[in-house]
Amino acid sequence: MNDIIDTCAAIIASSRSLICLTGAGISVESGIPPFRGPGSLWETIDPMEFAHIQSFMKNPERIWRGFLAGMKDLLDKAMPNDGHQGLVALEQTGRLSTIITQNIDGLHQLAGSSDVIEFHGSFAYQRCLLCDRRIPSKDIDLSRLPPRCDCGGIFRPDCVFFGEMIPPDCLTRSRELAALCDVMLVVGTSAVVQPAAMIPVIAKSNGAIIIEINPEPTPLSAKTSDYVLKGTAGKVLTALVDAVNRIHS
Numbered sequence: 001m002n003d004i005i006d007t008c009a010a011i012i013a014s015s016r017s018l019i020c021l022t023g024a025g026i027s028v029e030s031g032i033p034p035f036r037g038p039g040s041l042w043e044t045i046d047p048m049e050f051a052h053i054q055s056f057m058k059n060p061e062r063i064w065r066g067f068l069a070g071m072k073d074l075l076d077k078a079m080p081n082d083g084h085q086g087l088v089a090l091e092q093t094g095r096l097s098t099i100i101t102q103n104i105d106g107l108h109q110l111a112g113s114s115d116v117i118e119f120h121g122s123f124a125y126q127r128c129l130l131c132d133r134r135i136p137s138k139d140i141d142l143s144r145l146p147p148r149c150d151c152g153g154i155f156r157p158d159c160v161f162f163g164e165m166i167p168p169d170c171l172t173r174s175r176e177l178a179a180l181c182d183v184m185l186v187v188g189t190s191a192v193v194q195p196a197a198m199i200p201v202i203a204k205s206n207g208a209i210i211i212e213i214n215p216e217p218t219p220l221s222a223k224t225s226d227y228v229l230k231g232t233a234g235k236v237l238t239a240l241v242d243a244v245n246r247i248h249s
């Protein structure tokens with residue numbers, strides 16, 4: 001494993017444009033369960049029933065009670081882990097420019113990463129369905145569900161539900177960056193949800209080197225990833241950052 005870490009560190013240290021795609025796996029060590037696999041969210045609730053925009057619009061109270069209130073509690077308490085910090089450290093070496101994240105937890109920004117594309121929006125903010133006011137999630141009152149704005153409208157999280165479009169500016173910028181980067185880190189994503197899963201494929205088809213970090217194989221591992229660093233985001237990114245710093249020192 002040390003050899004492959006050193007090889008990847010050398011690639012990162014000499015990269016011209018390094019970007020990173022992250023998924024739920026990077027936040028597992030912060031206590032947030034992933035969406036798929038053992039102990040995951042979609043094992044306990046049906047996403048089509050609780051995370052589809054049509055279900056929310058039909059019965060916001062049910063979705064707030066059955067899913068969103070618990071999610072807000074979890075996210076309010078979550079703190080960045082070594083994986084998030086590792087990406088901040090890579091930015092500080094002057095290598096990593098942008099993170100494209102599928103996560104809605106805001107932990108990259110809390111850790112200190114400065115350019116984060118929130119591909120699936122953010123749970124850190126809630127938006128009123130009536131007047132479109134956007135307020136921090138921590139400021140909404142959940143004593144009555146669904147939570148309501150001063151105007152009487154119902155709040156929804158400012159993230160992408162199933163059945164909704166990816167914010168067009170995020171999609172365009174992500175595709176552009178993927179086409180231009182020469183190295184892409186892919187951390188903690190099952191790479192099965194489109195269009196996010198296409199981002200590494202776009203990078204690869206434009207000549208980028210793909211370095212994947214995940215304890216489990218994904219559909220990218222065999223064909224798209226040039227290097228697969230098997231392990232958790234916190235451990236692998238810490239080792240990778242140490243190796244990059246050794247090259248720079």
Ligand code: OAD
Pocket residue numbers: 022023024025026028029034035036037040047051102103120160161162187188189190191192193213214215216218231232233234
């Ligand atoms: P998934 O839950 O599908 O995949 C999580 C990945 O993280 C898996 O490949 C795990 O093997 C890996 N993993 C688990 N623990 C890890 C750790 N400690 N370190 C590194 N990797 C770890 O999550 P996503 O790929 O992010 O969309 O899911 C994509 C989208 O599906 C989500 O953004 C969400 C969901 O439906 C929406 O809600 C729109």
